[in-house]
Amino acid sequence: MKAAQLFDLTGKVALVTGASSGLGVRFAEVLAENGAAVALVARRADRLAALQARIAQAGGRAIAVEADVRDRNGMSAAFDVAEKAFGTVTVLINNAGVSHSNRAVELPAEEWQRIIATNLDAVFFWAQEAARRMLGAATGGAIVNIASVLGLTPDKGVVAYAAAKAGVVQLTKAMALELAFRGIRVNAIAPGWIVTEINHDYLSHGRGAAMKQKIPMGRFGEAEDLDGPLLLLASDAGRFMTGVTIVADGGQVVALPV
Numbered sequence: 001m002k003a004a005q006l007f008d009l010t011g012k013v014a015l016v017t018g019a020s021s022g023l024g025v026r027f028a029e030v031l032a033e034n035g036a037a038v039a040l041v042a043r044r045a046d047r048l049a050a051l052q053a054r055i056a057q058a059g060g061r062a063i064a065v066e067a068d069v070r071d072r073n074g075m076s077a078a079f080d081v082a083e084k085a086f087g088t089v090t091v092l093i094n095n096a097g098v099s100h101s102n103r104a105v106e107l108p109a110e111e112w113q114r115i116i117a118t119n120l121d122a123v124f125f126w127a128q129e130a131a132r133r134m135l136g137a138a139t140g141g142a143i144v145n146i147a148s149v150l151g152l153t154p155d156k157g158v159v160a161y162a163a164a165k166a167g168v169v170q171l172t173k174a175m176a177l178e179l180a181f182r183g184i185r186v187n188a189i190a191p192g193w194i195v196t197e198i199n200h201d202y203l204s205h206g207r208g209a210a211m212k213q214k215i216p217m218g219r220f221g222e223a224e225d226l227d228g229p230l231l232l233l234a235s236d237a238g239r240f241m242t243g244v245t246i247v248a249d250g251g252q253v254v255a256l257p258v
Contacts, residue, residue: 007231010035013086014234015078017069017126018096020047022196023146026223027093027230032060034231036091039082041065061086069096069122075129083133090141091234092130094123094168097146104159112160119164124171131175131184140183144233145172147190149249153256165190169245176243185242187233192249194221216251 014031018024020042032038032055040048040062048064055062063085067074082089097119100111127143134141150158151165169188176186193211195203203211203220212220229246232238247253 006237007235008035009091009231009235012036012091012234013039013082013089014091014093015039015041015082015089015130016093016095017041017122019051020044023191023194023223023226024093024095025051026226027095028062029055029058029060030227030230031091031093031234032062033058034235036234037061037086039063039065039078039086039089041067041069041078042096043068069126070117072125075122075126079129079133088133088137088139088141089130090134090139092126092141092143093230093234094126094143094145096122099158099161101157102159103157107160115160116164119161120167120171123168127171127175127186131179131186134184135182141185142234142238143175143184143186144230145186145188147172147188147245149190149192149247149253152190152245152247152253172245173243180242185233185238187238187241187243188245189226189229189233190245190247190249191226192221192247192252194223194225196223214252214255215249216255219250221248221250 014036016024016028019028019040028038028040040051042048045066052062052064065078065081067078079089100115123145130143145168147168148165150162151169154162172186172188179186226248229248
């Protein structure tokens, strides 16, 4: 089978959270370019509209749904809108996330709760909702949770983020065990340092040079470096994979001392 057929997403309905910026934009565009109809979910409606227009101009299909991933009612409504437009969501990309830069002893309770609510609680509830609808429609499907290398090996100043992403890795394994026999695969991607509009200035100055030296490939990642893992886990190319976390970090984790 040719690669174009193996990774083809024609007939798939994808929903991408956090689709208004960063990796979410890239994920949505790649899914649409490879045949999926895509529901774009985020809080910034103007950015979603612009992305929807770009996808349509490129010949893809997409709808924009304004929602906060922490809002359970908004979550249900987003799936309803996607179903009405395209049918049952069969590919969920659980991408929305936020970070912080507080040392553990200085982290306010409200900040801990905000990070966990967005990066772990919402990941579970959106995966749960997607799975329930896939089961109800007997479609099977793929859930791809976006974790982080910080969920595998922490750094200073990101205790809540690291804890949440570690939870995403274990959540992925646990849900995969429960859903595999029903034809629903649950996997994750753990990116390393990927340059996006959100962190570009940070990585270009300050600690950026020192951080880059710790990456065996000698560079930070680019959004397109995740295209392969994304398509593998979202398409039938990964049909015998579940409970897996694919690390894409330029060798950063394996280079750490044991």
